[in-house]
Amino acid sequence: GQNIDQPTEMTATEGAIVQINCTYQTSGFNGLFWYQQHAGEAPTFLSYNVLDGLEEKGRFSSFLSRSKGYSYLLLKELQMKDSASYLCAVTDSNYQLIWGAGTKLIIKP
Amino acid sequence: TAGITQAPTSQILAAGRSMTLRCTQDMRHNAMYWYRQDLGLGLRLIHYSNTAGTTGKGEVPDGYSVSRANTDDFPLTLASAVPSQTSVYFCASSEADRSSTDTQYFGPGTRLTVL
Numbered sequence: 001g002q003n004i005d006q007p008t009e010m011t012a013t014e015g016a017i018v019q020i021n022c023t024y025q026t027s028g029f030n031g032l033f034w035y036q037q038h039a040g041e042a043p044t045f046l047s048y049n050v051l052d053g054l055e056e057k058g059r060f061s062s063f064l065s066r067s068k069g070y071s072y073l074l075l076k077e078l079q080m081k082d083s084a085s086y087l088c089a090v091t092d093s094n095y096q097l098i099w100g101a102g103t104k105l106i107i108k109p
Numbered sequence: 110t111a112g113i114t115q116a117p118t119s120q121i122l123a124a125g126r127s128m129t130l131r132c133t134q135d136m137r138h139n140a141m142y143w144y145r146q147d148l149g150l151g152l153r154l155i156h157y158s159n160t161a162g163t164t165g166k167g168e169v170p171d172g173y174s175v176s177r178a179n180t181d182d183f184p185l186t187l188a189s190a191v192p193s194q195t196s197v198y199f200c201a202s203s204e205a206d207r208s209s210t211d212t213q214y215f216g217p218g219t220r221l222t223v224l
Contacts, residue, residue, distance in 0.1 A: 004151065020197065031210060042199060043152070044216035050210070087151070096167075099151035 004100035028093020132200030
């Protein structure tokens with residue numbers, strides 16, 4: 001079956017750095033997405049990786065290793081507004097988007 | 110631009126009743142999707158439409174139906190609601206035909222409670 005694993009919850013301190021991991025086992029791979037979802041709101045697009053390596057976008061970076069079925073989202077200089085759930089999703093060989101359950105990130109002052 | 114709108118925002122429905130969740134996008138996206146999101150589970154695809162006039166079944170289609178009469182609208186109908194359909198429902202759209210780089214954009218969601 002297809003599976004995406006993320007930690008359920010993480011806690012970090014304001015101003016610090018946090019890394020949210022995602023491992024996947026899917027039938028084929030055509031790209032990996034990270035979305036941010038604040039409580040009670042819709043998911044919003046953060047990043048997309050299809051090739052191995054690091055993609056940097058301001059305070060957020062996303063890394064992909066296709067051979068290991070692994071990605072991480074790195075958040076730097078954490079702010080209170082970064083408290084949210086972070087969803088990892090993989091496009092499989094049928095171009096269907098498979099979603100992880102999400103990681104709830106709690107930022108403490 | 111409005112993006113994607115959904116109605117209603119929330120609803121309490123008696124079991125056995127029918128209901129249609131509305132979704133409208135103004136981005137002229139070809140593809141549209143309906144997901145449900147339950148605590149502890151990832152987003153699960155109910156139905157999708159690659160283009161106006163076509164629809165397809167997702168991971169959890171039972172008890173739901175959709176139609177895509179035009180590009181902008183993609184209503185989701187529950188013919189006879191059951192308590193297990195209590196969930197938050199998200200409509201999404203994307204520009205292309207589910208290609209690998211196809212980013213999905215989400216509506217604000219409808220919180221449905223079936224009693």
